Amino acid sequence: MTLTEMYGSALPLFFSFSSKKQAPGDSSKPFEEALIARLRSLTPIPDSSSSIPLSWICRAVDLLSLTLADATALISDPSLCGGSDLAALEFYLDSTVALLDACNAISAAANRLQRGRLVVRLALRLLSFCTSPNNRSRARSAISEWKAGAATPHRRSASDLLDRLRPKGLPRGRITAVRRVIYAVEAVSDLVTSCVLLVLEEKGDLVGRIRVSSELTWGAAYNEVTSAVSAKLQRAIVAAEVEEAEASLRTLAAVFDEEVGGGEITERLRMAIGTAEKVTEELTERLEDLTNAVNGLFRVALETRDAAMQCFRVGSPKYIAHGTWCEVSKVAASGRMLNICFMPEIFPKSLDLLVT
Structure with a gap:
C-alpha cells in the first residue's frame, strides 16, 4: 500500500488567524532562526563510516518535517498571504505533489531493502541448524538469492x-x-530527498545542485550541510548500515561455501x-526508523499542501461588498486555477466562497 493510499484523507487543519500584520522580515525571522539551528545540528556527519548512516538520514527527514510544520503556520496566516504570494503558492502546490511522490519513492526503496533483509534472516536461521542437508541446501539458495539481488540492485531514475x-x-x-x-x-526538500534517494540506491544527481545566497540568514548553514x-x-x-550488512553477508557467504561440508557449524x-x-538487526531498526x-x-x-490551498479556496469578502462587478478572485477547483467574477445582485454580501 502506498503512502497516498494510507494517508489520502488527512485530517483538516484548524488555524488561529491573527489580524496583526507584520513586516516580511519580522514574520519569517523565527522560522529562519529555527531553520539555522536545525541545519547546524546536522553537521558534522558521523565519521564512523565512509558513507552516510541511516540514523543521520532519519534526523534529516525529521528536520524537513519540522520545517514544513513551521511553514504551514505562516502560509495559513491570511494577514501574510496575498497578492504576489498567490502565484508563488500556485507553483508550490506542484512542488508538494513532487514531495509526496518522493516520500512514496523513499518508502518503496526502504521496502525493497526490508525484503532483502527477510531473505537474509531466513538464511541465518537455517544456518543455525546446519546439521540437516535440507537446511544447508535452503540456506545456500537463500544466500544465492541475496547475492543475485545485491549484484543487480533495483535502480530507477529519480532525476x-x-x-x-x-x-x-x-x-x-x-x-x-x-x-x-x-x-x-523547497531548498531543504531538495537537499533531504535527493540525499535519501541516493543512499537507498536510487539514481539521481548528486546533492549540491544549488547553493543558497548568503543574503538569506540560513544560507551559510544550508551550504555547509550540502558540502x-x-x-x-x-x-x-x-548507506553505512546497508554497506556493513552487505560486507558481513559477503563474508558469511564465503565462509559457508568453504566450511560447510559435513554439516557441522565451525567456530x-x-x-x-x-x-x-x-548488523542485520541494526539495519532492520534503522529502516523502521526511516519508514x-x-x-x-x-x-x-x-x-x-492543504494550508496552501486554503489561500485559493477562500474568497475575499471586501470585493464581494463592492458595486455592480467585484474584483476577480482566484479559487482552486478540480486541481486548476479558475477566475471567477462575483455579482452582488446574485450573491449575498455576507457570502464566502469555498470550493471543495
Whole structure:
C-alpha cells in the first residue's frame, strides 16, 4: 500500500488567524532562526563510516518535517498571504505533489531493502541448524538469492522527480515572508530527498545542485550541510548500515561455501553468523526508523499542501461588498486555477466562497 493510499484523507487543519500584520522580515525571522539551528545540528556527519548512516538520514527527514510544520503556520496566516504570494503558492502546490511522490519513492526503496533483509534472516536461521542437508541446501539458495539481488540492485531514475523538487530560484526585489518560506522549504526538500534517494540506491544527481545566497540568514548553514553531504557521497553512496550488512553477508557467504561440508557449524562460521545477525538487526531498526520518519513527513506535507490551498479556496469578502462587478478572485477547483467574477445582485454580501 502506498503512502497516498494510507494517508489520502488527512485530517483538516484548524488555524488561529491573527489580524496583526507584520513586516516580511519580522514574520519569517523565527522560522529562519529555527531553520539555522536545525541545519547546524546536522553537521558534522558521523565519521564512523565512509558513507552516510541511516540514523543521520532519519534526523534529516525529521528536520524537513519540522520545517514544513513551521511553514504551514505562516502560509495559513491570511494577514501574510496575498497578492504576489498567490502565484508563488500556485507553483508550490506542484512542488508538494513532487514531495509526496518522493516520500512514496523513499518508502518503496526502504521496502525493497526490508525484503532483502527477510531473505537474509531466513538464511541465518537455517544456518543455525546446519546439521540437516535440507537446511544447508535452503540456506545456500537463500544466500544465492541475496547475492543475485545485491549484484543487480533495483535502480530507477529519480532525476525527473528531483527536478520537480528543485527550487525555481529566489525572486529578486522585495521578497515577502511567504515567498522566503516557500524558497526555504523547497531548498531543504531538495537537499533531504535527493540525499535519501541516493543512499537507498536510487539514481539521481548528486546533492549540491544549488547553493543558497548568503543574503538569506540560513544560507551559510544550508551550504555547509550540502558540502558535507556531497563530500560523503563522493566516497560512498550506499548507506553505512546497508554497506556493513552487505560486507558481513559477503563474508558469511564465503565462509559457508568453504566450511560447510559435513554439516557441522565451525567456530569461524558461528562468528560469521553472529556478525551478520548483529548488523542485520541494526539495519532492520534503522529502516523502521526511516519508514516512520517518512510516514510523518508525508502527513506533514499533506497538511502544508492543504494550508496552501486554503489561500485559493477562500474568497475575499471586501470585493464581494463592492458595486455592480467585484474584483476577480482566484479559487482552486478540480486541481486548476479558475477566475471567477462575483455579482452582488446574485450573491449575498455576507457570502464566502469555498470550493471543495
